[in-house]
Amino acid sequence: MTNPFGFTINKTRSINLDDCDYATIRELEEAVPSFKRCMYCGGCTATCSAGHFTDFNIRKNHYLFRIGQFDKIGDNLKQCMLCGKCTLVCPRGINLRSMIINMRKILAEKR
Numbered sequence: 001m002t003n004p005f006g007f008t009i010n011k012t013r014s015i016n017l018d019d020c021d022y023a024t025i026r027e028l029e030e031a032v033p034s035f036k037r038c039m040y041c042g043g044c045t046a047t048c049s050a051g052h053f054t055d056f057n058i059r060k061n062h063y064l065f066r067i068g069q070f071d072k073i074g075d076n077l078k079q080c081m082l083c084g085k086c087t088l089v090c091p092r093g094i095n096l097r098s099m100i101i102n103m104r105k106i107l108a109e110k111r
């Protein structure tokens with residue numbers, strides 16, 4: 001809907017966290033315990049090699065996984081080159097490479 005001020009209003013979106021697939025989230029937490037320590041500072045996204053050339057956003061994918069929005073991640077994770085720069089800069093010591101590899105594996109098994 002366009003309003004007289006020239007911008008559009010986003011559709012509202014709500015997520016029912018009671019319906020969330022917690023078993024899948026726990027699977028990743030068990031494989032990569034550091035997954036839980038993220039404070040969403042964005043350091044990983046700022047340094048991401050893939051993010052400089054594509055729409056890949058590791059922080060966004062990380063968050064979508066955490067709230068069980070797996071269908072929103074889709075094939076986006078394939079853009080990661082597993083270079084490991086994000087892991088080097090993460091202030092919370094999260095093993096992002098391992099996290100991405102396991103996210104890919106878990107999501108592939110769910111399909």
Ligand code: SF4
Nearest residue numbers: 038041042043044090
């Ligand atoms: S750098 Fe680490 S703490 Fe910051 S958003 Fe990325 S994974 Fe989370």
Ligand code: SF4
Nearest residue numbers: 048080081083084086
């Ligand atoms: S490992 Fe993937 S997410 Fe991390 S900096 Fe490299 S391309 Fe980006």
